[in-house]
Amino acid sequence: xxxxxxxxxxxxxxxxxxxxxxxxxxxxxxxxxxxxxxxxxxxxxxxxxxxxxxxxxxxxxxxxxxxxxxxxxxxxxxxxxxxxxxxxxxxxxxxxxxxxxxxxxxxxxxxxxxxxxxxxxxxxxxxxxxxxxxxxxxxxxxxxxxxxxxxxxxxxxxxxxxxxxxxxxxxxxxxxxxxxxxxxxxxxxxxxxxxxxxxxxxxxxxxxxxxxxxxxxxxxxxxxxxxxxxxxxxxxxxxxx
Amino acid sequence: xxxxxxxxxxxxxxxxxxxxxxxxxxxxxxxxxxxxxxxxxxxxxxxxxxxxxxxxxxxxxxxxxxxxxxxxxxxxxxxxxxxxxxxxxxxxxxxxxxxxxxxxxxxxxxxxxxxxxxxxxxxxxxxxxxxxxxxxxxxxxxxxxxxxxxxxxxxxxxxxxxxxxxxxxxxxxxxxxxxxxxxxxxxxxxxxxxxxxxxxxxxxxxxxxxxxxxxxxxxxxxx
Numbered sequence: 001x002x003x004x005x006x007x008x009x010x011x012x013x014x015x016x017x018x019x020x021x022x023x024x025x026x027x028x029x030x031x032x033x034x035x036x037x038x039x040x041x042x043x044x045x046x047x048x049x050x051x052x053x054x055x056x057x058x059x060x061x062x063x064x065x066x067x068x069x070x071x072x073x074x075x076x077x078x079x080x081x082x083x084x085x086x087x088x089x090x091x092x093x094x095x096x097x098x099x100x101x102x103x104x105x106x107x108x109x110x111x112x113x114x115x116x117x118x119x120x121x122x123x124x125x126x127x128x129x130x131x132x133x134x135x136x137x138x139x140x141x142x143x144x145x146x147x148x149x150x151x152x153x154x155x156x157x158x159x160x161x162x163x164x165x166x167x168x169x170x171x172x173x174x175x176x177x178x179x180x181x182x183x184x185x186x187x188x189x190x191x192x193x194x195x196x197x198x199x200x201x202x203x204x205x206x207x208x209x210x211x212x213x214x215x216x217x218x219x220x221x222x223x224x225x226x227x228x229x230x231x232x233x234x235x236x237x238x239x240x241x
Numbered sequence: 242x243x244x245x246x247x248x249x250x251x252x253x254x255x256x257x258x259x260x261x262x263x264x265x266x267x268x269x270x271x272x273x274x275x276x277x278x279x280x281x282x283x284x285x286x287x288x289x290x291x292x293x294x295x296x297x298x299x300x301x302x303x304x305x306x307x308x309x310x311x312x313x314x315x316x317x318x319x320x321x322x323x324x325x326x327x328x329x330x331x332x333x334x335x336x337x338x339x340x341x342x343x344x345x346x347x348x349x350x351x352x353x354x355x356x357x358x359x360x361x362x363x364x365x366x367x368x369x370x371x372x373x374x375x376x377x378x379x380x381x382x383x384x385x386x387x388x389x390x391x392x393x394x395x396x397x398x399x400x401x402x403x404x405x406x407x408x409x410x411x412x413x414x415x416x417x418x419x420x421x422x423x424x425x426x427x428x429x430x431x432x433x434x435x436x437x438x439x440x441x442x443x444x445x446x447x448x449x450x451x452x453x454x455x456x457x458x459x460x461x462x463x464x
Binding site: 048050051052071072073075076077081082084087088090091092093097098099101102103105106137154158 | 421422423425426427428429430431432433434436440441443444445446447448
């Protein structure tokens with residue numbers, strides 16, 4: 001599904017990613033771990049083609065399409081979805097307006113209001129959020145937990161094939177993390193997407209079980225393994241690598 | 242001058258397909274009791290004076306499209322409350338001048354403006370709050386924001402002429418362009434760049450209104 005080959009990328013002329021190789025197959029869940037500041041979140045921005053980040057060499061291939069030269073909209077339409085660490089609030093734009101426009105832009109068809117509302121109401125119920133969220137401004141006046149659930153509401157509506165969870169557990173209490181993780185697991189069971197979890201500690205791995213774990217250091221992956229690697233990190237820290 | 246006394250709860254002025262068409266260039270509104278006015282204007286040129294009677298309140302929700310040249314004077318005597326909200330979407334040179342005269346005591350006034358300028362247009366917003374000497378117990382506030390698109394230019398002049406020491410007065414002015422972070426966020430959900438920009442513009446213009454009908458009408462007009 002996703003292949004990153006020898007990727008070098010920078011932000012504001014500072015090289016952050018330096019020779020990164022990563023391959024994620026269909027329906028695989030991978031975890032990218034590393035201490036703060038090693039470029040974990042940079043990978044999210046590069047995959048989503050944030051224009052502040054520049055790819056200087058290497059290729060990113062998603063389902064056979066080279067995405068190096070695509071823009072953010074085109075990448076999103078291929079089915080790549082980012083759940084941001086700190087989802088921003090958008091004043092004056094409601095969830096419903098954004099989702100209706102996104103679905104209509106993606107499919108090229110008018111979105112039927114009845115089915116749209118019904119689906120959204122069911123998602124709100126699943127995520128344990130009031131259905132009033134549908135017509136609330138995106139993430140405005142919401143707590144950290146509510147914002148993450150709001151992002152998952154978008155995810156369930158847009159049905160992406162590849163999900164990036166950037167520090168999903170940040171700003172979440174235990175109960176909210178459980179609800180959010182359960183929702184991700186349900187989505188995985190239903191649609192079998194590939195998932196890239198980005199985190200610096202393994203609390204989230206108690207809820208979402210990965211197939212592979214990678215350690216990121218100096219802008220590249222220095223070690224890969226299974227879940228036991230995450231346990232090794234928990235015991236000995238990142239300095240051991 | 243044309244005088245209209247408004248003493249009903251809700252009143253609509255509009256020049257789209259409205260309840261009351263404004264075919265005058267000068268108008269005086271005398272506000273009694275608690276009044277909500279909704280107004281949609283297009284290519285409009287108006288000198289409007291609003292006189293607030295004692296113990297009256299006014300919520301004035303106004304939306305202007307294309308080019309306009311409006312002068313609005315709001316006179317508050319005592320114990321009145323005015324919330325004036327105007328959003329403007331202009332693609333030609335336009336002017337908006339609002340002067341709020343606080344003539345007596347214990348008034349509340351809030352002037353909120355959101356403006357989006359497009360193409361090569363020039364928009365000047367001049368907002369003057371004039372609080373007379375020897376008045377007391379007044380709270381006045383200006384919140385004026387502009388969003389410049391393409392080659393357009395917005396000038397906002399916030400004037401606070403406060404001659405009384407017993408007043409709470411503050412103003413907030415910002416002029417900028419659409420946030421790249423907001424655009425990235427919306428495009429990352431699959432929206433085209435143009436539709437993301439449009440949603441943000443409309444959101445900026447409508448976020449000041451609590452009235453859903455007002456918001457929906459503006460969205461419809463912009464479409």
